Amino acid sequence: MIPFLDLNQVNAPYLKAIEKASLKVIRSGWYILGNELKSFEKSFATYCQAAHCVGVANGLDAITLILMAYDFPEDSEVIVPANTYIASVLPVVYLGFKAVFVEPDPVTMLLNPEKIAEKITMKTRAIIAVDLYGRSCEMDLIMELAQQHGLKVITDAAQAHGAVYKNKKIGSIAHATAFSFYPTKNLGALGDAGAITTDDEALAEKLRYLRNYGSLVRYKNDFQGVNSRLDEIQAAILNVKLPFLDPENDRRRAIAARYLSEINVKDLVLPPGDRTQDDAWHLFVIRHPDRSKLIAHLDANGIQTNVHYPLPIHKQQAFREYQDLQLPITEQIHEQVISLPLNAVLTDEEVAYIIQTVNHFDYPQ
Numbered sequence: 133m134i135p136f137l138d139l140n141q142v143n144a145p146y147l148k149a150i151e152k153a154s155l156k157v158i159r160s161g162w163y164i165l166g167n168e169l170k171s172f173e174k175s176f177a178t179y180c181q182a183a184h185c186v187g188v189a190n191g192l193d194a195i196t197l198i199l200m201a202y203d204f205p206e207d208s209e210v211i212v213p214a215n216t217y218i219a220s221v222l223p224v225v226y227l228g229f230k231a232v233f234v235e236p237d238p239v240t241m242l243l244n245p246e247k248i249a250e251k252i253t254m255k256t257r258a259i260i261a262v263d264l265y266g267r268s269c270e271m272d273l274i275m276e277l278a279q280q281h282g283l284k285v286i287t288d289a290a291q292a293h294g295a296v297y298k299n300k301k302i303g304s305i306a307h308a309t310a311f312s313f314y315p316t317k318n319l320g321a322l323g324d325a326g327a328i329t330t331d332d333e334a335l336a337e338k339l340r341y342l343r344n345y346g347s348l349v350r351y352k353n354d355f356q357g358v359n360s361r362l363d364e365i366q367a368a369i370l371n372v373k374l375p376f377l378d379p380e381n382d383r384r385r386a387i388a389a390r391y392l393s394e395i396n397v398k399d400l401v402l403p404p405g406d407r408t409q410d411d412a413w414h415l416f417v418i419r420h421p422d423r424s425k426l427i428a429h430l431d432a433n434g435i436q437t438n439v440h441y442p443l444p445i446h447k448q449q450a451f452r453e454y455q456d457l458q459l460p461i462t463e464q465i466h467e468q469v470i471s472l473p474l475n476a477v478l479t480d481e482e483v484a485y486i487i488q489t490v491n492h493f494d495y496p497q
């Protein structure tokens with residue numbers, strides 16, 4: 133079986149270094165808000181071409197803390213893509229704001245800037261642009277729209293570490309960018325971790341308070357913050373893995389390029405291949421009208437796939453007050469998407485076998 137993603141294999145090349153770095157932290161006696169975190173924040177800010185990086189506990193908190201830091205009025209509306217993982221939207225509703233769903237571009241499956249404009253009202257305060265599957269949203273258009281209407285742009289880059297948009301690294305374009313280092317991500321910790329990058333010094337400062345009970349000096353609390361810190365062991369592991377993010381992304385790009393040029397099946401829609409070298413290719417998401425049959429064919433031939441995601445947010449029980457929304461593009465995407473295995477440890481032979489097996493879907497042998 134070719135697994136969709138085997139974390140043991142993914143981390144195997146770094147295991148010795150990870151063990152050494154973790155042991156160093158364990159023996160140091162300093163586990164929270166220490167030098168490993170400082171060092172990671174500095175390196176990741178540099179990597180993202182951003183002025184500041186603030187480590188937090190996970191990607192969900194990264195988005196939540198950005199929204200908290202902006203301190204929008206109670207009745208605010210936040211524009212979100214209808215096609216995304218639930219974590220992009222949960223922070224909006226937790227904080228009591230209205231999530232305004234926007235249909236994706238049917239080709240890129242990302243937030244459609246043309247559709248944002250018609251959703252902007254007097255109450256709109258922010259746009260959450262999700263770089264889903266590892267590809268940047270159309271940031272020029274989104275930033276321009278935001279500027280015209282005085283809105284903040286928050287990028288959810290949980291799936292897009294190392295992606296590039298018009299020669300700029302993701303993490304340096306939006307007013308604030310949220311990252312997750314969940315173990316399956318392009319840059320994955322061995323537990324939960326997240327970060328925020330921004331060029332806004334005041335925002336970064338406030339985020340440092342908010343992640344630590346609203347405090348920078350022990351027992352002095354200037355804001356009503358939360359506990360959301362990136363711990364020293366995870367930071368040390370991320371310090372080990374960060375230098376390998378670019379080579380790993382390059383391997384993903386090479387595999388994606390092969391899939392794009394060699395997969396050819398009637399009615400199967402490939403992701404757009406116009407920015408192969410800029411995308412981080414967190415996921416390789418194809419579409420087929422008979423998804424279950426294609427999944428069964430791949431499974432029968434020893435290839436594990438995944439679906440990102442099977443049910444749109446507005447159809448989830450947790451979002452039942454949004455269930456009457458008419459979002460046909462989003463719904464069709466959720467019915468058709470299949471993610472093929474794509475990770476830096478796939479061998480050329482496995483890639484060739486995956487391509488061959490997908491192509492045999494038309495003409496099973």
Ligand SMILES: Cc1ncc(COP(=O)(O)O)c(C=O)c1O
Pocket residue numbers: 190191192193216217219220262264288290291311312313314324325326
């Ligand atoms: C698009 C997106 N946003 C946010 C998150 C949340 O990240 P975390 O699991 O670290 O909270 C994830 C991943 O889980 C994600 O894929």
